[in-house]
Amino acid sequence: MSERLARLLGGPETAWLVDRVRHRLERGRPLGGSVTLGTATPEQRRAIERLLGRRAGTGASLSVSLDEVDRMLRSSGACPEGLATAVVLLQGPVRDLGRENTERETAWREAYTELDAVVTGRTELSGWREWLESTGLVRRIAGDPREARLLLGTVAALLLRLPHPGIPIGRLSAESCGDAHALDEGKPLAALALSAARALSGLPYAGDGTADARRSAWAAVGVHLDDLSSSVLCLGLPGDDDTATGRVLAALRTAGEPCVLTLRQLRRHDTPVAAGLVRICENPVVVAAAADEFGPHCPPLVCTSGRPSAAVWRLLDLLSAGGCEFAYHGDFDWGGVAIASAVRERINWRPWRYDAASYETAVSTTRAVTSATGAAASFAGTVTSAAALSGRPRETPWDPPLAAAMARHAVRVEEELVLGDLLADLAAELGSTGSR
Template sequence: MTGAEQTDGRPPDADALAFLTRPGLTRLWTAARTRLERNGLRPAGTIRLGDLDAQEREALSLLLARPVTGLTATIRLLDLDTRLRASAVGRGLASTLRELGPPLTDRRAVRDAAAAERSRVWSTVQAELDATSLSAQPWAAQWLEEIRRGGTLTRQDPHTATTVITQAVHTLATLFPGTDPRPTPATWGRGELATRATGSAHGLDDGTLLSRLVLRGVALAHGVELPADAPARRALWRMASVTPDEVSSTVLSYGLRPTGGTWREAALRERAAHHMETHLTLRELRTLTLTMPPGTRVHVCENPRVVEAAADADRTAPLVCTSGSATTVVLSLLDALASSGCAFAYHGDFDWPGIALANRVIQRYAAEPWRMRTADYEYLATREQVNGTPSIALTGPSSEAAWDTELAPAMDALGIALHEEAALDLLLEDLG
């Protein structure tokens, strides 16, 4: 600190502090703080205060030692700094604002430090890339530049950004070894590749930042668009000789009788003939030929209990269960059946998540609502009340049914949620 500003750390005397904290100066200190922090804490430039009231004009007149009579005042920060040093305050603008609190932030210095840190991150990444076979790949520079422009990493703290992008470089170098003499397997399991890159088998799980960066590189390497959904992302992993986990998730099916000639299709027909349900994995769906007899109508339900009851009652209609949500494996099966020309009928829960799921399935596959209209809901609700069945209250935000605009208002009016089991006897009649 220079000039008349105190250097012994003592605060202004009580009278000076009382004056500085009077309400008429509150807007001045707020505006001065904002400008000072933008200026690298230098008292430069001006601030303008408008719509001054009498209290503010009086306080500013006393502080600046000049009359402020209008509704607007323009104040040079350098003049304010000089005035504070020469007054009983005895210190400059920055020290005064620190005394009044909160601490000042040199935003310019913060920005410069952040820019320097980002530059360090990219320098580190470039060095890592140059040290691998990836530097010889014609698409690698474009990949790195797209990530830089996209801003994905700049929203991370520097340590995380450096770690993730470095892992992405080494993962891609593993998948595209070029002239690297190190032996690599023809096919990687995604968990195995993730463990090699991150130490965790889940490091490349769908939705992680690392998986997004790696898939962007794979897409550029193969000259394809970055996929937007889970099935397409799995296909892109396979394009890079990486096998996603295709056995842990299953879709519950019943009564499927594909016409294909391999033992796989024959096994499904055999299970259908014996009224046995089947859990299909993504791995199986990739090897099955799901060509169905012409005009096959597939019923789709939400709850596994419907499948169980259909099997117990020896029903014959084909049935697919979403098990509460249409996951990738469920959609993969429905997509395959749709491609073979099947038509669909959908039933689910009469609650808001159930309506949202029904919208998704019905709109994606042009499915027929299966006992899912307003009249069906009102009939089931009345039957539950007549039978003395305890009711379940509807909760959460409502969701309009795309196939029946009267359904959501009816559900709102009655306020009752109905799970799929409430219609089980009716559904079984339809599955005969």
């Protein structure tokens, strides 16, 4: 690079001009026309005047003809090869962004090579393969084509073994991925592999994101998750002396303490559980309060703890097989209605203060409480109001007026707010049957 070129274009006052030219070169655009600097300093203006050998106009902005700069560099000998070469001499080689983008897109397409070899001919996976690319899921997870190729290659290896007649997910992960935890929830590979399992099962590729949905999707292709992480909370269920799970239930019923059973325990218990009327609630606080209030005399109670887990389903199946009847209560919100509907699809239950009349009463009580506390709250500069109902409305086939009442009032009522009524029902049941 000549000393004159460095003096004319190599300083900080002309750096903006060189950057603009480089930007055009990187994108394959011609070096014709003018470039403009919106607000030029006196030093920047003087630098352009030295470069062109003339006044550079007046005003705040500064426009420079690239054709003029190219001619000046060639004719003056500062850079006989012209402006494009001058930029390379000043700042180094210019990237070809068009070529780089083409190469990157080629690399992304090639990242699917191993997966496509496995998917070809498997019609149940063709739509999923298109979905992967159209949603950009792989690019979001992987970040670059090299990592994507590794991930998709591992998914391809998994698909060669699925569906499986029966294998724990940790073993499948260790044997196919070289890491027993590669398919754990939250890992980059897990989302891709789970969507593939859903595709094989004919389920929506994205799923609903719940733990139970994940277990169901894997189970549909013969893969079993850790059955210790799934559990169910219950109270007052009768046990027996013949099985390990039966003895646990019996001991905790006698002690009047809530019982947490794992899916592993329940899968190893094949004996139906006969308990008469079993009440189902959604929130653990109901079980805790019932244990405090009634201890060993509490009527049978099962808690879904929100969306039912596989352990909840297993226990309900055992109770249903034992000829039990069920009464259900949950939160008065659309999520609670969805949970109630899911349970009702599995077992038949009657409402336990989970109908329109009970909701109307609960709303009136809630509004009365918030109205009474509103004045006191205003002194502290806060606002107290009933919780607003949000989410997508759902039908309540066990009591159609309930959905209409919820939509009309748009007030959310959690189980904790009607806990006294639920405990009163349990007490009444004890009074009618006698303590056990």
